[in-house]
Amino acid sequence: MPETDVVILKALIEARTSFVSENTLAVELGISRVGVWARLEKLRQTGFVVEAVRHRGYRLIGEPPTLNEDLIKAYLELGRSSVGLIFRDEVDSTNTEAERQLADGHLIPFAVIARRQTKGRGRMGRPWHSEDDGNLYSSFGFRPQMPPAQMQMITLWMGLCICNFINLGLGLPAMVKWPNDIVSGGRKLSGILAEARVDADRTRDLIFGIGLNVNSHMETWPPDMTAVATSLASLNKNPLKINQVTAELIQTVNNAYERYISGEYKKEIFDLWTRYDALKGHVVKGSKGKEIIVGKADGIDEHGNLLLLLENGQVQKIHAGEVSIGTRPETFAS
Numbered sequence: 001m002p003e004t005d006v007v008i009l010k011a012l013i014e015a016r017t018s019f020v021s022e023n024t025l026a027v028e029l030g031i032s033r034v035g036v037w038a039r040l041e042k043l044r045q046t047g048f049v050v051e052a053v054r055h056r057g058y059r060l061i062g063e064p065p066t067l068n069e070d071l072i073k074a075y076l077e078l079g080r081s082s083v084g085l086i087f088r089d090e091v092d093s094t095n096t097e098a099e100r101q102l103a104d105g106h107l108i109p110f111a112v113i114a115r116r117q118t119k120g121r122g123r124m125g126r127p128w129h130s131e132d133d134g135n136l137y138s139s140f141g142f143r144p145q146m147p148p149a150q151m152q153m154i155t156l157w158m159g160l161c162i163c164n165f166i167n168l169g170l171g172l173p174a175m176v177k178w179p180n181d182i183v184s185g186g187r188k189l190s191g192i193l194a195e196a197r198v199d200a201d202r203t204r205d206l207i208f209g210i211g212l213n214v215n216s217h218m219e220t221w222p223p224d225m226t227a228v229a230t231s232l233a234s235l236n237k238n239p240l241k242i243n244q245v246t247a248e249l250i251q252t253v254n255n256a257y258e259r260y261i262s263g264e265y266k267k268e269i270f271d272l273w274t275r276y277d278a279l280k281g282h283v284v285k286g287s288k289g290k291e292i293i294v295g296k297a298d299g300i301d302e303h304g305n306l307l308l309l310l311e312n313g314q315v316q317k318i319h320a321g322e323v324s325i326g327t328r329p330e331t332f333a334s
């Protein structure tokens with residue numbers, strides 16, 4: 001009875017620290033009080049901590065530490081979200097699943113969320129560590145119908161909106177490292193992989209994939225990752241409510257997408273960039289074709305290109321690829 005559980009969870013979340021009586025739940029669900037009790041027992045077995053007090057009812061005091069479909073749905077419904085949820089315990093890659101769903105004509109917008117990926121992929125063909133250890137693997141399906149030239153800024157914009165959510169919504173420090181890594185204290189917190197299918201002069205499908213380290217156990221990470229990555233839980237010094245974070249992230253991404261399509265993003269993107277630019281003032285090394293360019297990061301232009309101020313005073317635009325930050329200005333200086 002998964003929908004029943006969503007209704008129970010919504011009532012418990014809405015009540016916050018108050019109790020919800022067994023009778024209220026029984027009436028709302030159209031089942032007996034014993035039926036309500038049985039559902040709550042099942043919820044407890046899946047990691048929910050529900051306090052029961054005679055004559056008062058039930059209240060939720062703990063949530064499962066990993067992703068739970070019903071709980072994400074409960075949070076989405078409470079936030080009046082219009083994003084469809086496709087939840088998988090395991091999938092090859094949420095981006096690939098979103099691609100299949102778009103090809104099958106699934107209603108948009110939707111979000112594919114998985115507890116683990118067997119073939120999680122990153123930018124430049126790199127694998128993306130995708131264990132079932134409290135991280136978030138998500139991909140969104142959209143059909144923008146916009147000319148590809150107008151889509152240039154979308155990943156930058158979406159990355160900035162997610163970064164803004166981490167800072168203002170979660171109260172944790174994060175910045176954007178051009179083009180679309182989200183970092184904190186120089187370590188990677190989140191990666192974005194956007195993929196589009198273009199038909200003649202319009203972008204038919206857009207898949208927007210995000211990997212976000214939430215409550216992952218860093219001791220299980222491969223050594224090369226431990227040195228360069230971090231998680232929200234590590235910044236917070238405590239685990240987060242991953243299902244609530246997931247629902248809020250889904251809302252954030254969908255809202256950001258709508259503001260991109262409507263053109264509203266143009267008013268805000270440069271302010272957000274100024275606030276969250278992790279490269280600002282750093283001497284960085286980027287590439288332009290086969291040429292390696294070293295310069296001081298000096299913001300972005302109206303197409304999302306990174307501007308590098310060279311020692312000779314010239315400004316060079318970097319429009320693709322990745323850049324690395326010098327630990328000291330002189331690292332790349334000669």
Ligand code: BTN
Pocket residue numbers: 092093094095096117119120121122123124126128136137138139181190191192193209210211212
């Ligand atoms: C990067 O290289 O920084 C981008 C990483 C993107 C990883 C996410 S996890 C969810 C989605 N599914 C994938 O296979 N990749 C993206």
